[in-house]
Amino acid sequence: MVSAWPFGGGERKITGSKHPAPPLSPILLAGFGLRLVPPAVLRPALGVAMAAMKRRHPGVFARLAELGEPSYLIDPVDLPFVLLLRLEREAPTLTAASGPEGFEATATIRGPLLVLIGLLEGRLDGDALFFSRDLVIEGNTEAVVALRNAVDGAEVDLLSDVLSLLGPFAGPARLAAGGAIALFSRAAEDLETLRTAIIAPAMRRADAGIRQLDKELGALKRQAPGGRRR
Amino acid sequence: MTAPLELVCPAGTPAALRAAVDAGADSVYLGFRDATNARNFPGLNFSRGELKQGAAYAHDHGAEIFVAINTYPEAGNLDPWHRAVDDAAALGADAILLADIGLADYAARNHPDLRRHLSVQASASNVEAIRFYHREFAIKRVVLPRVLTIGEIAALNAQVPVETEIFVFGGLCVMAEGRCALSSYITGVSPNKDGACSPASHVRYEERGDELVSKLGDHTINVFASGEAAGYPTLCKGRFVTRGRVSYLFEDPASLNAIGMLPELMAAGVTAIKIEGRQRGKAYVSMVVGAFRRAVDAAAKGEAAPPVDLGAVTEGQRQTTGAYRKAWQ
Numbered sequence: 001m002v003s004a005w006p007f008g009g010g011e012r013k014i015t016g017s018k019h020p021a022p023p024l025s026p027i028l029l030a031g032f033g034l035r036l037v038p039p040a041v042l043r044p045a046l047g048v049a050m051a052a053m054k055r056r057h058p059g060v061f062a063r064l065a066e067l068g069e070p071s072y073l074i075d076p077v078d079l080p081f082v083l084l085l086r087l088e089r090e091a092p093t094l095t096a097a098s099g100p101e102g103f104e105a106t107a108t109i110r111g112p113l114l115v116l117i118g119l120l121e122g123r124l125d126g127d128a129l130f131f132s133r134d135l136v137i138e139g140n141t142e143a144v145v146a147l148r149n150a151v152d153g154a155e156v157d158l159l160s161d162v163l164s165l166l167g168p169f170a171g172p173a174r175l176a177a178g179g180a181i182a183l184f185s186r187a188a189e190d191l192e193t194l195r196t197a198i199i200a201p202a203m204r205r206a207d208a209g210i211r212q213l214d215k216e217l218g219a220l221k222r223q224a225p226g227g228r229r230r
Numbered sequence: 231m232t233a234p235l236e237l238v239c240p241a242g243t244p245a246a247l248r249a250a251v252d253a254g255a256d257s258v259y260l261g262f263r264d265a266t267n268a269r270n271f272p273g274l275n276f277s278r279g280e281l282k283q284g285a286a287y288a289h290d291h292g293a294e295i296f297v298a299i300n301t302y303p304e305a306g307n308l309d310p311w312h313r314a315v316d317d318a319a320a321l322g323a324d325a326i327l328l329a330d331i332g333l334a335d336y337a338a339r340n341h342p343d344l345r346r347h348l349s350v351q352a353s354a355s356n357v358e359a360i361r362f363y364h365r366e367f368a369i370k371r372v373v374l375p376r377v378l379t380i381g382e383i384a385a386l387n388a389q390v391p392v393e394t395e396i397f398v399f400g401g402l403c404v405m406a407e408g409r410c411a412l413s414s415y416i417t418g419v420s421p422n423k424d425g426a427c428s429p430a431s432h433v434r435y436e437e438r439g440d441e442l443v444s445k446l447g448d449h450t451i452n453v454f455a456s457g458e459a460a461g462y463p464t465l466c467k468g469r470f471v472t473r474g475r476v477s478y479l480f481e482d483p484a485s486l487n488a489i490g491m492l493p494e495l496m497a498a499g500v501t502a503i504k505i506e507g508r509q510r511g512k513a514y515v516s517m518v519v520g521a522f523r524r525a526v527d528a529a530a531k532g533e534a535a536p537p538v539d540l541g542a543v544t545e546g547q548r549q550t551t552g553a554y555r556k557a558w559q
Contacts, residue, residue, distance in 0.1 A: 132542065153246070
């Protein structure tokens with residue numbers, strides 16, 4: 001089944017099964033605004049992030065050296081663009097595009113943005129996310145495992161890493177970032193409350209249905225030959 | 231208060247080592263970045279320099295380092311395994327974990343003061359086998375295969391002259407550790423010789439409609455329905471069609487969790503408990519080691535373990551006490 005990318009635009013189609021459903025979060029809502037922004041606008045920010053990684057965590061690239069020069073399609077399912085990570089030995093790059101077209105990736109990694117950042121920073125366990133199906137991987141599994149192990153071992157702190165490049169502006173930028181994070185957390189809590197309220201009637205109906213089915217199943221088991229009878 | 235169980239924890243990277251020590255590990259086990267250890271995965275494990283730094287960090291915090299050199303050396307190519315033993319001794323390891331008899335002999339002759347533990351890969355599960363390793367190679371501790379009941383462990387402990395260590399959390403093998411060749415039938419690579427079971431280089435995942443298909447080589451290992459928790463793509467945890475019925479032939483995808491059995495393990499004479507998962511990230515290490523630290527300390531005081539839910543980090547999101555409470559013959 002093919003469904004339209006929820007942000008519209010038509011340039012990107014997703015297969016429901018290949019994309020974990022994006023959670024209702026401020027990221028998802030921000031994506032509505034970002035769909036109007038050409039991915040090229042993100043180039044400077046991604047360049048800064050990559051420079052910080054190279055400067056602060058050279059061990060990541062050393063651990064990946066034996067794989068050759070893999071490339072990854074990183075797909076935050078709650079944003080209207082994908083990230084293209086090319087680990088070329090001399091000059092690894094991170095860029096954004098509106099879709100995967102024309103990019104031959106060694107492997108693809110899909111998940112909500114906060115899950116992907118949690119993985120990058122080692123705050124979330126990749127295997128657990130895979131077991132729960134919150135993370136989807138395709139292509140060369142060895143390249144994915146190597147990348148996961150390399151970044152997990154690097155003790156990445158995205159905010160600190162980027163701020164480290166700002167020199168004297170790092171202090172004010174950290175204050176601003178702290179405010180933004182607090183706002184984000186509040187918005188995330190509000191959205192979770194909203195989500196719970198919206199699905200509550202459906203959950204109540206589902207629970208009642210399950211209880212009724214359990215009751216009927218118990219009755220059938222008791223009536224079956226050899227079944228327990230009271 | 232009785233002596234607490236020693237908590238032995240996994241580390242696949244220096245960051246995971248620090249996470250384990252910070253979360254309360256008594257000792258951390260790890261391997262070199264090659265086929266000399268049974269978790270030879272891409273991007274994982276320690277360089278010589280990282281081991282030296284990691285050992286210093288652990289020792290500064292009162293923890294010990296065990297180096298797993300627990301694969302079976304390749305005929306005619308003993309050098310990497312001998313070098314691993316020599317380097318572990320030189321770089322500050324407190325013990326080495328061995329499986330191969332020849333390597334145990336090499337370590338005993340060349341590094342008599344370096345403590346030797348018998349890896350689970352040696353599959354020593356009876357009194358005679360353990361006495362042999364102790365007599366011939368002065369093995370001080372045996373990591374028991376995950377095949378014994380608590381009663382059998384207690385009976386064994388009463389008769390062997392060494393400490394025993396048992397797994398209490400993490401992935402489970404099909405009770406043929408050190409002798410399992412399932413992975414090599416399909417991939418040519420096995421945990422025993424190469425340090426990798428179902429190596430990632432041979433694994434593929436495919437999304438098919440709403441289903442997730444896991445493949446090892448050209449063989450479908452499992453098909454997970456929409457929303458069903460997934461497991462590792464190992465043959466032993468495969469779901470196959472036999473006589474028209476789909477089932478897990480060998481073993482369901484589930485993780486061992488014996489956190490509720492620590493008082494029984496203490497009563498059975500176990501010295502150390504081990505958490506599996508050198509291939510897991512530092513988030514897993516922090517969470518699981520922290521939970522077991524609290525449970526071990528509570529058990530030593532005779533108190534109940536604090537409630538904790540580790541279900542999210544278990545394979546297939548399912549848990550079992552495995553053979554410790556064996557309900558089959």
